[in-house]
Amino acid sequence: MSGPGGSAGVEVRRVAVAGGTGVAGRLVVAELASRGVEVVSMSRSSGVDLVRGEGLDESLRGVDAVVDASGTRTTSGRVSVRFAEAATARLLAAAHRARVPHALVLSIVGADTVDFGYYLGERRQEELTAAGPVPWTLLRTTQFHQFAGQLLARLPGPLVPVPAMRSAPVAAHEVASRLVDLALGAPQGVVRPLRGPEVLEVADMARRVLGVRGERRAVVRVRLPGRAGAGFAAGALVPDEPCDTATTTFAEHLYALAAEGAGTSGGGRR
Numbered sequence: 001m002s003g004p005g006g007s008a009g010v011e012v013r014r015v016a017v018a019g020g021t022g023v024a025g026r027l028v029v030a031e032l033a034s035r036g037v038e039v040v041s042m043s044r045s046s047g048v049d050l051v052r053g054e055g056l057d058e059s060l061r062g063v064d065a066v067v068d069a070s071g072t073r074t075t076s077g078r079v080s081v082r083f084a085e086a087a088t089a090r091l092l093a094a095a096h097r098a099r100v101p102h103a104l105v106l107s108i109v110g111a112d113t114v115d116f117g118y119y120l121g122e123r124r125q126e127e128l129t130a131a132g133p134v135p136w137t138l139l140r141t142t143q144f145h146q147f148a149g150q151l152l153a154r155l156p157g158p159l160v161p162v163p164a165m166r167s168a169p170v171a172a173h174e175v176a177s178r179l180v181d182l183a184l185g186a187p188q189g190v191v192r193p194l195r196g197p198e199v200l201e202v203a204d205m206a207r208r209v210l211g212v213r214g215e216r217r218a219v220v221r222v223r224l225p226g227r228a229g230a231g232f233a234a235g236a237l238v239p240d241e242p243c244d245t246a247t248t249t250f251a252e253h254l255y256a257l258a259a260e261g262a263g264t265s266g267g268g269r270r
Contacts, residue, residue, distance in 0.1 A: 012064040012184045016040040016100075018050060018091055019070030023146060024106060027176035028067055028183075035180065050087035056094035065102040065183045066095050068129075072121070080121025088125045092132040102187050103134040106179060109142050109193050110237045116228035135187035139179060141194045142237060144172045145253035148205035152217075162203040164223045164233040169205065170196035171248035178244070193239040196246050205250060212254050 015032050019025040020041030032039045040059050042048040048055035050070055060066060068091060072083045095103055111122035129136050147169060151162055178194050203221040210217055223229055231237075 010184070010186050012037065012102075014038040014040065014063050015183050016042055016059055016063045016066040018042045018048075018066065018068045018087075021045060022069055022071065023144060023172050024175055024179070025067075025069040027173050028069055028179050031173075031176045031180045032183070035184070037180075037184070050091055051083065053090040053094065056090060057097060060094050060098040060100055063095075063098060063100050065104060066091070066100050067104045067106070067179055067183050068125075069106045069179070072118075077117045077120040080118045081124045082121075084121045084124040084128065088128045088132075092128065092134055096133040100134060102183070103129060103132070103136045104179060104183050105129050105136065105138050106175070107138060107140045108237075109140045109195065109239045110231070111140065114228055114231050114236050116224075116232075130189075137182050137188045138190045139175075139182060139194065140190075140239070141175050141178075142168045142170050142196055142239070143202075144175070145169045145196075145248075145250055146172065148202055148209050149257075151202070152206055152209060158217050160206060160217050160219045161222045162206050162219050164221050164229070165202040166199055166233065166235040166238055167202055167205075168195040168197075168199050168238045169250055169253075170194060170246045171253065174246040174248055193243045194246060195239050195243055197249055199235070199238055200250060208250070208254055209257070212257050 015037055017025050017028050017032070017039060020029050021043040025041070029039050029041050040063060042059050046055070048059055068088070070087060072080055092103060105125060107122045107126055108119060111119045111126060126138060129138065147167070152160060155161065175194060182188070182191065201221070203219050206219045210219065223233060
């Protein structure tokens with residue numbers, strides 16, 4: 001028997017979402033609720049600390065699947081790896097104790113190949129999940145549409161250096177829908193990555209965001225050094241086939257920003 005929205009043979013009635021107040025997490029929470037699934041949103045505001053392991057056992061009791069949409073906003077590889085090793089290990093251990101039958105992880109396209117900062121933490125999360133005690137599914141996606149706004153927020157001056165980077169930005173709500181589809185089914189291991197419908201330069205995306213906001217700031221496209229920088233510029237963050245392609249364009253995202261008064265609409269990938 002299948003649960004609400006579940007696939008045949010899998011009954012999913014209660015799902016926990018780690019990082020449930022983040023950009024992706026809150027959309028996953030809303031999508032699950034819209035499909036009639038009981039949701040446990042796990043965040044510090046709800047008394048759950050992934051790094052310390054606080055509140056995990058209580059949150060995962062009676063759960064049929066856990067979606068890990070957590071993350072850290074740092075760009076430091078060392079910090080992101082440390083976060084992954086603490087948070088992922090504790091989450092998986094608690095899921096195993098609670099006999100949760102499915103752990104679903106959100107990661108980034110390129111995390112397994114690009115040796116750069118935050119991606120190293122995502123890679124470590126992937127490794128721990130694959131080697132862990134809970135059956136798992138891994139979904140890699142491209143940067144969210146909010147990525148350019150995130151860069152602009154971190155560099156508030158009149159001159160904005162943006163890495164030379166090709167991306168196929170994806171709408172966060174389409175990522176959330178795909179995550180829920182996967183959470184309501186059986187563990188699948190690594191699934192096809194999800195990308196947006198167009199390949200864009202991140203510097204051009206940043207200029208378009210500034211245009212919507214009416215801000216006069218100069219965006220300078222900067223080639224990062226080393227193999228990682230070369231990979232960014234050449235499209236290492238755009239997945240090869242086979243992959244799934246979402247439909248919402250960046251122009252549609254900009255239209256939504258304008259309708260909201262040119263806000264940042266979140267700002268983080270997670």
